[in-house]
Amino acid sequence: MKKNTKPNIQIDDVVREMTDEEYQKFLDECPDLPNLAE
Amino acid sequence: MAGTTTNYGWTYPTSTDLVKDGATAIQTAIQGADTSLFTALGGNYPGMRLVKKQTIGSAVSSVTVSGAFSATYENYRILITGGVGSVNNGILRLQLGSVATGYYSNMIYANYASGSVASTGNNNGTSFTYAGVSDTINITAMIDVNSPFLAKQKQITGVWYDGTNSGRSQGQCSDQTSQTAFTILTTSGTLTGGTIYVYGYGIS
Numbered sequence: 001m002k003k004n005t006k007p008n009i010q011i012d013d014v015v016r017e018m019t020d021e022e023y024q025k026f027l028d029e030c031p032d033l034p035n036l037a038e
Numbered sequence: 039m040a041g042t043t044t045n046y047g048w049t050y051p052t053s054t055d056l057v058k059d060g061a062t063a064i065q066t067a068i069q070g071a072d073t074s075l076f077t078a079l080g081g082n083y084p085g086m087r088l089v090k091k092q093t094i095g096s097a098v099s100s101v102t103v104s105g106a107f108s109a110t111y112e113n114y115r116i117l118i119t120g121g122v123g124s125v126n127n128g129i130l131r132l133q134l135g136s137v138a139t140g141y142y143s144n145m146i147y148a149n150y151a152s153g154s155v156a157s158t159g160n161n162n163g164t165s166f167t168y169a170g171v172s173d174t175i176n177i178t179a180m181i182d183v184n185s186p187f188l189a190k191q192k193q194i195t196g197v198w199y200d201g202t203n204s205g206r207s208q209g210q211c212s213d214q215t216s217q218t219a220f221t222i223l224t225t226s227g228t229l230t231g232g233t234i235y236v237y238g239y240g241i242s
Binding site: 010011018034035036 | 092093094095096097098099100101102103104127129131138147156158160163164165167168200202203223225228
């Protein structure tokens with residue numbers, strides 16, 4: 001996992017880069033939704 | 039001799055009344071104002087009121103809004119407007135508090151040209167899907183959440199669209215614990231700018 005591929009996370013007014021753990025959790029919970037426009 | 043106001047008949051003392059009766063006169067007058075306002079406005083917390091406003095930061099894939107839900111209101115509307123996504127046809131998701139399981143929903147949508155109807159399901163998902171849209175023009179969502187603060191399962195509805203279809207997502211979060219916060223998440227790309235508004239439906 002490249003450090004610069006991790007997006008930011010925002011909690012109220014605070015924006016920071018996701019930790020490795022948060023990024024993995026985000027990926028794990030992100031559903032594979034169909035692109036309905038195709 | 040006391041008088042009354044023109045419109046609502048609030049009682050007030052006159053200059054010849056006894057000073058010792060002043061406290062009682064003030065109580066009577068202010069109670070009149072309280073009663074009139076309660077009636078005119080429709081209750082303690084009438085109508086729809088803005089309870090939280092959050093500006094979305096730069097290149098974020100999730101935005102947590104804390105302190106959004108409370109005992110003051112039972113039901114809420116979340117609106118997102120403005121800003122831009124980094125990709126087109128981005129699908130926004132919603133999580134309540136730290137709940138990342140037990141979301142059951144579907145999204146029924148129709149094609150603009152043909153009107154053909156189709157649907158897609160979300161069975162015990164980690165989030166409420168198709169809660170809103172992000173594309174390179176704007177970020178938009180219109181979500182209703184019933185009873186997020188109560189120790190009950192929560193009903194959720196949202197609106198979704200892309201360049202070909204639009205539809206309505208509806209379902210529930212089966213978690214029965216009280217939640218005060220929510221998180222908007224992307225499925226792809228990031229969000230920059232825009233505003234999240236949270237309104238409480240008045241309970242009077």
